[in-house]
Amino acid sequence: MPPPEVSIAEVVSREVQPWDEFTGRVSAVESVELRPRVSGYVERVAFKEGQEVAKGDLLFVIDQRRYRADLDRAQAQLAQARSESELARTQHARAQSLVEAKAISTEEFESRRAGRSQAEAAVRAAEAAVANARLDLQFTEVRAPISGRAGRALVTAGNLAQADATVLTTLVSLDPVHVHFEADEQTWQRYAAQAGEQRAVQDNAVRVGLGGEGGEDRFRHAGKVDFVDNQIDSGTGTIRVRAVVPNPDRLLTPGLFARVRMQGRDRHQALLIDDQAVLTDQDRKFVYVLGEGNAAERRDITLGRASGDLREVSAGLAPGDKVIVHGVQKVFFPGMPVSPTTIEMGGAPQVASAGSGPAGPAGGGQ
Template sequence: MTHIAFPPRSIGHPLLALAAGVSIALAIAGCGSQAATNEAMPPPQVSVAPVLSKQVRQWDDFTGRVAAVETVELRPRVSGYVERVAYTEGQLVGKGDLLFVIDQRRYQAELDRALAELERARSEARLAETQHARAQALIEAKAISREEFETRRAATAQGHAMVRAAEAAVASARLDLQFTQVRSPISGRAGRALVTAGNLAQADATLLTTVVSLDPVHVYFETDEQTYLRYNALARGGERARSENAVRVGLANEDGHPHAGTIDFIDNQADAGTGTVRARAVLPNPDGVLTPGLFARVQLEGRHAAEALLVDDKAVLTDQDRKYVYVLGPDDTAVRKDVDLGRSVEGLRVVRAGLNEHDRVVVHGVQKVFFPGMPVAPTTIAMGDPAPALQVASAAGVQ
């Protein structure tokens, strides 16, 4: 190691001053060299995309629940002991499919008794008709009194009435026997059997199972008061249909809103407690994905399609409560523009104010822009495209 010998203190302060001056000069030269190096750094590579202008439809977001169009609580129409459960719990059933069988023996016996009563009534009616015909001939020959004739004619009418009553009793008994076979009144999915074989089922009281329809389905959701008033104003101005507005629905595990339908009902009054109005959409459900009771994310069309400016969300920066983007300015410099953003549409963000359709927005590499007016090296892409491969590789190298 080289040692520097300093002159004795007696030499005096002028030499010390000279050494200090040389050190300061070297330090200044080093700083100047560093500054020159920084100034020589190339501008950062960024991707810029022209603002996208296209027709978009405004959608408002709500939450709701899937509900069956038809729901039936199946109860027996006659009392008796359950003899058989004739379906598999949870299976799809068609209208008229047999689900439960109630002991039929008592009802079969009642039908047989009613049929016998019908035969007796018909026999008596035939006898009364024969006697009335004979009385008709006798009254013409003045062989019987008028009173006897009227009695036989009344017996004929009574016999016919007894036949009709017996026929009604047979129909009732036959209907009761038919009701011992409990069938599904709708097509859909049957629930679990709440009563098994051997249990007593009371007519119109015992719940056997439930059946819900699956195609189509309803989705119920509620709109707030301000949204409801805005929709009415748009409808009056012709910017929105008054009925059958389009809806899109997505389930909790689905991306986006793949199920399409229309509004078929809006309640006739607002809920004073919550300040909301209930609406209902109807959607086709051929594959049965929309199960009644599931949570649903609902998008309701707000207005007809209109021209809008769109940018990628990656380009948007936040400065406290303000949103802004960098656009490509003169001499490839980054120029800041504050923007007013709207809703998300197909992965892009609607810009309500702050940009025009001729602006080119910095999308990828915006984190490399440290201040407005900073020079950049732009690569043009389409709005919504991923970053160019060279830019991705450069960012990975920096990390």
Template sequence: MNTPDSKIDRLRRRAAAPLLGVLAAAVLAACSSQAAPGAGAMPPPEVSVAQVLSRPVAQWDDFTGRVAAVETVELRPRVSGYVERVAFAEGDEVEKGDLLFVIDQRPYRAALARAQAQLARARSESQLARSQDVRAEELLAASAISREEFEARRAASAQGDAEVRAAEAAVTAAQLDLQFTEVRSPIDGRAGRALVTAGNLAQADSTLLTTVVSLDPVHVYFDADEQSFLRYQALTRDGRRAADGNAVRVGLANEQGYPHKGIVDFTDNQVDPGTGTIRARAVVANPDRVFTPGLHARVQLEAAAAAEALLIDERAVLTDQDRKYVYVLGENNQAERRDIVPGRSVEGLRVVQDGLTAEDRVIVHGVQKVFFPGMPVAPTPIEMGDPAPQVQVASAEAP
């Protein structure tokens, strides 16, 4: 028979069972932790450490520019006429003197023949006048003619000589006109599209036939801001920068870095008041025809002579809001935070203007494993700029 007291006891035992389980688990956990102290502690993370690199570094400033041809010619005819032949392939490279267009030569050949005939007549008349002049001189000595007639024959001889010279000039002009019917390239370069084809009328000094641009070398124009220009002038006055012939490095949009080298050969004589910039021009060799006029170019200009600088790997630099910092290896292999003032980038490395010394060893790879300053690490020495060490994965062997 169940009494009220027995029912109450059963309810109490059911309520106490979960609490006993929790207490038992806590006791077991405590016993296991006491039995194996330090079994769950994490080992120090493996990181790569490199000595700060100290070496002379030249200062380079970055600009954007455009490629332009050294020589650009708009080819126009010197004589009028109908185009008889286009003698070049559009877009091909041409050499100075190559035939590009031929204008109908028949009218100019006829004009040359007419000028040559007039020259022959003038020479014949001049020879006759000269003979009469010589005879008149003999007759005058014998008092056979008057002084007036003698002077008239002397003037006719001089006039004949003048007419010969005029006829020779007319022949030369006709020869030039005939020569100008063959339109030739005045420079070495690449020809553009033929803007006038065979059968069309070309007006002298007016009709644009095609364009020719030189290819090697090329010019690269870029604009420097006013502050940079003033800084360059101060460096030049102090003797830390050459007055002219400064080196440049150039890279195109599809290239890594700045593989092409050149020099500055021109700087404008005034600053543009609208933009606050001054234009400069560099000369760059183009033997492989990498540059085409009109391309965008990235330009680095050597701002000052090489000076000693501290360099670290870009991957070691961390950001904390508006501050840059790195972790260096301290005593007992502990990571220490150092706030730095970074400078420009040099061949994948970052110049450090303040915050480090040449004796510091910087954590480069594995820096994301460092969670707080003073954290122990397991360092592996590398050279600054080296890639991250390869992780060795052990392969399981079959029993």
């Protein structure tokens, strides 16, 4: 039989930026349960459920008639207090001229001065009552405290809303969003050793991908770490980390499952191979490399992180080694001669004969 045809590729040696991958959840930066500040019957719902609203937009209107009456009464009491204050001021001025002429007693003068002070205090109290009544009237118009997306109206027109108790609707901000995930102890210690500080992952770049996003650009949303918890959870052996991610296209909805890649800081030179070249022998990983006389030689290897479409090899290979990538299922024993065709690492197979397609990592166990 002629030697089997295989595709070989030279081990790639290049500088890589490591990434660690985690599971996370998207959450809103700001989330509000909207409650009224005054009690009353809801007169109108002024927004469309599920729409985006801007800060200050009118959302609910509570019956204003009672609060308008309270404001009118407070304004009338203020006018009365100002009139009495003016009279007390006039009486005090007259008493001051009379006491200088010794036409009235000092006791009566002190009484009129005290009356003026009481009238001025009453004016200030009436002004505060007007301000409070005006504030209550403003609170009958419930406005959005943040910009974001409104939920459904939990209270409709005609229902009674209790101050500080009834939830009218919910608001969540949309841009940016937070992504919460948890890093294990070993990963945390590695980052701490690289940075030489406790806030080891602060400001690290992250890439976020959603469950429904695939392909080469599946981690398409870029952000950075902005918060790390102050302790490790002893129950799970993890520490909570939070990233902030811009969301201009509104694809990151609060509550979504997300995959997070966090960028490490230790750029290093690495050897990379195609995952399709890796075979499994019980608990060991190995590849076949092209040896002298086009013979297939077995090399036990230690795998590292994924780097794009390739996989790091931390031990077992050297620069310049040529690895059999496609057709490895036709290599039945070490030292078997093969007919090689050279391709780029990660490229398509060039083996012409049938059954020479790519083999999976477990396809050639010994």
